[in-house]
Amino acid sequence: MVFSHIRNNLQMARIDIANATGMSPATVTAITAELIAAGLIEEVQRVVEPGQSKRGRPRVDLKLHGKEHIVAGMKLTGRWVTAVILDLEGNQLGRAQVPMPRPPLSRQTLLELVPKVIDAVTKDADMAPEDLSAIGIGIPGTVQATTGFVDWCPLFQEQEINLKYLLQDSLPMPVFVENDANSVAMAELWFGFGKDVPDFLVVTIEEGLGLGIVLDGKIFRGTQGFGAEFGHTKVQSEGALCRCGQRGCLEAYVADYALLREASLFRKWEESISDEDRLIQLYDAAKAGDQTSKSIFDRASRMFAMGLANLVNLFDPSLVILSGEQMRFDYLYAQAVFDIVRNSTIQKGHHQPEIRVHKWGDMMWAKGAAAYALEEIVRLSIDQLGNSDAHS
Amino acid sequence: MVFSHIRNNLQMARIDIANATGMSPATVTAITAELIAAGLIEEVQRVVEPGQSKRGRPRVDLKLHGKEHIVAGMKLTGRWVTAVILDLEGNQLGRAQVPMPRPPLSRQTLLELVPKVIDAVTKDADMAPEDLSAIGIGIPGTVQATTGFVDWCPLFQEQEINLKYLLQDSLPMPVFVENDANSVAMAELWFGFGKDVPDFLVVTIEEGLGLGIVLDGKIFRGTQGFGAEFGHTKVQSEGALCRCGQRGCLEAYVADYALLREASLFRKWEESISDEDRLIQLYDAAKAGDQTSKSIFDRASRMFAMGLANLVNLFDPSLVILSGEQMRFDYLYAQAVFDIVRNSTIQKGHHQPEIRVHKWGDMMWAKGAAAYALEEIVRLSIDQLGNSDAHS
DNA sequence: TCAATTAATTTGCCCGTCGAATTAAAAATG
DNA sequence: CATTTTTAATTCGACGGGCAAATTAATTGA
Numbered sequence: 001m002v003f004s005h006i007r008n009n010l011q012m013a014r015i016d017i018a019n020a021t022g023m024s025p026a027t028v029t030a031i032t033a034e035l036i037a038a039g040l041i042e043e044v045q046r047v048v049e050p051g052q053s054k055r056g057r058p059r060v061d062l063k064l065h066g067k068e069h070i071v072a073g074m075k076l077t078g079r080w081v082t083a084v085i086l087d088l089e090g091n092q093l094g095r096a097q098v099p100m101p102r103p104p105l106s107r108q109t110l111l112e113l114v115p116k117v118i119d120a121v122t123k124d125a126d127m128a129p130e131d132l133s134a135i136g137i138g139i140p141g142t143v144q145a146t147t148g149f150v151d152w153c154p155l156f157q158e159q160e161i162n163l164k165y166l167l168q169d170s171l172p173m174p175v176f177v178e179n180d181a182n183s184v185a186m187a188e189l190w191f192g193f194g195k196d197v198p199d200f201l202v203v204t205i206e207e208g209l210g211l212g213i214v215l216d217g218k219i220f221r222g223t224q225g226f227g228a229e230f231g232h233t234k235v236q237s238e239g240a241l242c243r244c245g246q247r248g249c250l251e252a253y254v255a256d257y258a259l260l261r262e263a264s265l266f267r268k269w270e271e272s273i274s275d276e277d278r279l280i281q282l283y284d285a286a287k288a289g290d291q292t293s294k295s296i297f298d299r300a301s302r303m304f305a306m307g308l309a310n311l312v313n314l315f316d317p318s319l320v321i322l323s324g325e326q327m328r329f330d331y332l333y334a335q336a337v338f339d340i341v342r343n344s345t346i347q348k349g350h351h352q353p354e355i356r357v358h359k360w361g362d363m364m365w366a367k368g369a370a371a372y373a374l375e376e377i378v379r380l381s382i383d384q385l386g387n388s389d390a391h392s
Numbered sequence: 393m394v395f396s397h398i399r400n401n402l403q404m405a406r407i408d409i410a411n412a413t414g415m416s417p418a419t420v421t422a423i424t425a426e427l428i429a430a431g432l433i434e435e436v437q438r439v440v441e442p443g444q445s446k447r448g449r450p451r452v453d454l455k456l457h458g459k460e461h462i463v464a465g466m467k468l469t470g471r472w473v474t475a476v477i478l479d480l481e482g483n484q485l486g487r488a489q490v491p492m493p494r495p496p497l498s499r500q501t502l503l504e505l506v507p508k509v510i511d512a513v514t515k516d517a518d519m520a521p522e523d524l525s526a527i528g529i530g531i532p533g534t535v536q537a538t539t540g541f542v543d544w545c546p547l548f549q550e551q552e553i554n555l556k557y558l559l560q561d562s563l564p565m566p567v568f569v570e571n572d573a574n575s576v577a578m579a580e581l582w583f584g585f586g587k588d589v590p591d592f593l594v595v596t597i598e599e600g601l602g603l604g605i606v607l608d609g610k611i612f613r614g615t616q617g618f619g620a621e622f623g624h625t626k627v628q629s630e631g632a633l634c635r636c637g638q639r640g641c642l643e644a645y646v647a648d649y650a651l652l653r654e655a656s657l658f659r660k661w662e663e664s665i666s667d668e669d670r671l672i673q674l675y676d677a678a679k680a681g682d683q684t685s686k687s688i689f690d691r692a693s694r695m696f697a698m699g700l701a702n703l704v705n706l707f708d709p710s711l712v713i714l715s716g717e718q719m720r721f722d723y724l725y726a727q728a729v730f731d732i733v734r735n736s737t738i739q740k741g742h743h744q745p746e747i748r749v750h751k752w753g754d755m756m757w758a759k760g761a762a763a764y765a766l767e768e769i770v771r772l773s774i775d776q777l778g779n780s781d782a783h784s
Numbered sequence: 785t786c787a788a789t790t791a792a793t794t795t796g797c798c799c800g801t802c803g804a805a806t807t808a809a810a811a812a813t814g
Numbered sequence: 815c816a817t818t819t820t821t822a823a824t825t826c827g828a829c830g831g832g833c834a835a836a837t838t839a840a841t842t843g844a
Binding site: 215223227230310347 | 709
């Protein structure tokens with residue numbers, strides 16, 4: 001609790017922590033002493049701007065001790081593997097991006113890929129893999145973060161594997177695996193709009209649709225530990241076919257492949273043109289006023305708004321963050337979408353959630369994965385702190 | 393914690409509580425002593441069946457002290473006001489049901505109605521209203537249970553009122569107001585399928601659709617305190633008009649009025665026939681093989697399954713309880729519905745939630761409201777326990 | 785130089801919890 | 815029938831987390 005307050009405020013004095021948490025100064029002194037002894041935080045001299053110094057003993061700020069833990073975060077998509085190095089303070093020390101082999105990956109390929117990326121990203125930070133305290137990996141699919149068990153991931157050949165233990169065996173540091181939408185939620189919680197908000201939803205828009213649910217400052221993983229399958233909530237009875245094999249999934253209306261499927265009816269592209277480029281052409285056509293192209297995006301955004309509205313109706317959130325980088329998703333961030341959401345939710349007036357857009361790229365997702373690794377490592381450190389005390 | 397263990401197991405010995413909670417026997421002794429002193433629990437002699445008695449000091453069972461707190465629970469619908477008297481043990485001591493004046497009710501009518509019902513139900517239990525420690529009231533609409541503030545309720549003329557304080561002024565006991573779906577969830581938690589399950593969803597089917605979300609043994613009220621608006625999640629873009637004024641709400645396909653609206657296209661009823669009877673006729677026709685009638689129910693159940701599937705996809709529950717009394721809802725409990733849910737959710741195999749049906753009537757809803765009142769009263773008692781200790 | 789002021793620490797205390805020892809109440813034993 | 819065995823419950827002493835109050839530390843202002 002003390003730790004997360006310091007983290008959220010970057011640096012603060014003990015007295016401020018006491019006020020913010022409601023604890024007594026005595027308790028704060030005791031706890032911070034332990035954290036300092038454990039190397040997790042450190043004292044820093046507060047820079048006093050001339051003229052505004054007050055009388056009395058000056059406060060001594062505390063901040064996270066960045067060098068105590070350095071971790072890597074990694075994000076796997078069908079096209080790229082993106083990685084960052086983060087220290088405990090959240091400073092980005094290095095980054096790397098390598099092309100992803102064409103999925104689905106064999107176990108062998110995966111076991112070679114991850115260390116390769118770690119080598120690359122640590123090199124970028126002028127470090128060695130051994131310097132890392134942990135790595136966090138964000139992947140699409142259904143992941144039980146507590147155990148590292150991957151029920152299903154579109155990127156892998158093998159399913160139902162324990163990726164955490166699989167990778168840990170060939171790596172010198174602990175590995176934490178997390179659903180990629182939850183990685184982004186984590187990034188929002190540590191570095192983004194969610195810093196001061198205890199409850200919010202993060203909707204991610206990428207190849208698929210993801211949802212991260214943050215309740216009371218913690219990620220809600222469903223009662224059985226699996227992530228929220230927002231992309232496969234149904235928005236149409238007997239609707240469009242989804243790549244999951246079911247019908248009417250939101251994803252089947254909003255994802256790239258859904259848009260291209262529609263477009264293929266009236267547009268013939270050369271084989272050689274990438275999906276990416278096709279989408280850009282489609283989007284440009286819509287913007288230029290082509291009604292058919294426009295109707296494709298219109299339907300997608302209408303369906304998306306409907307899915308969002310359902311989330312708002314069920315969770316009654318005060319904040320919804322939409323996270324996705326690409327230009328081609330602009331239509332999903334349009335005012336029209338927000339209007340539909342507002343008109344499709346019961347929450348009235350001051351209960352309407354704020355909807356904010358974060359155009360974050362893969363790097364932020366990787367940072368989220370790193371944040372998850374940091375959180376777990378810190379949690380372990382603090383737990384051990386308590387235990388070692390008990391023995392002494 | 394100790395208290396809820398005793399409540400859930402009806403009666404158990406101290407040593408069992410220690411084992412179940414992980415506390416030491418010493419602690420259990422201390423806590424139970426306090427609870428006994430407060431009158432909340434009492435010792436009972438365990439009935440030893442001959443032949444199966446073990447050596448050693450016999451365990452002394454503890455059970456809730458029913459007479460310590462007697463509460464009333466009340467459920468308001470558009471047609472009836474249903475009330476029960478419950479003691480702390482959950483024994484039903486009395487019941488009453490009076491017709492509801494035609495909504496919307498004025499403040500005056502409401503303020504007269506509630507005491508009248510309390511008089512009736514306490515009389516049925518051979519008691520006086522003064523004997524009640526509290527009353528709990530379950531109403532449809534959006535209710536902030538913590539404050540008793542009613543944002544919107546279809547039964548009342550006035551909206552945005554604090555029903556809790558409004559009623560408390562004219563009643564001798566504290567009043568707790570709760571969304572009716574949450575009342576049912578509460579009933580499941582105390583008396584039903586949810587007794588041993590920490591996380592589950594309760595879907596209620598009545599005039600509208602309700603949802604109670606139980607996470608970690610507590611009712612989840614959305615991050616802003618308002619209940620989950622399941623009935624107004626959207627299952628169809630630009631769909632059927634709902635009584636809330638929006639389009640495509642699940643309720644607009646499943647609720648009574650939705651079915652009758654469809655039926656009115658091909659069936660003309662006498663003015664005098666009640667909605668209730670119309671529905672029964674419609675249902676009988678469908679059962680008898682009338683294709684048009686059947687298609688109405690078919691669509692309703694298909695939409696309902698879709699809404700359920702979305703809940704499962706988002707919350708990943710291990711248990712979903714469907715609660716509704718009337719025969720006319722049988723089609724919603726059909727195997728076909730469960731099949732659609734299973735085929736529309738990502739959860740596979742062992743992660744599929746169990747779906748159970750509870751044909752509970754208004755009386756159980758009222759019991760849930762009473763349970764809520766009991767929980768609040770007990771919580772207050774236990775809190776005061778700690779405080780009075782601090783002073784002594 | 786000395787008060788005034790504010791931050792941080794130390795001290796002593798309370799409370800909840802625990803392990804270990806003790807007491808209580810039964811059955812089994814000879 | 816007294817004694818041992820067994821199991822439940824309680825008591826006792828101790829410990830750790832957290833707090834209020836007192837104390838110490840470090841600064842500004844008079």
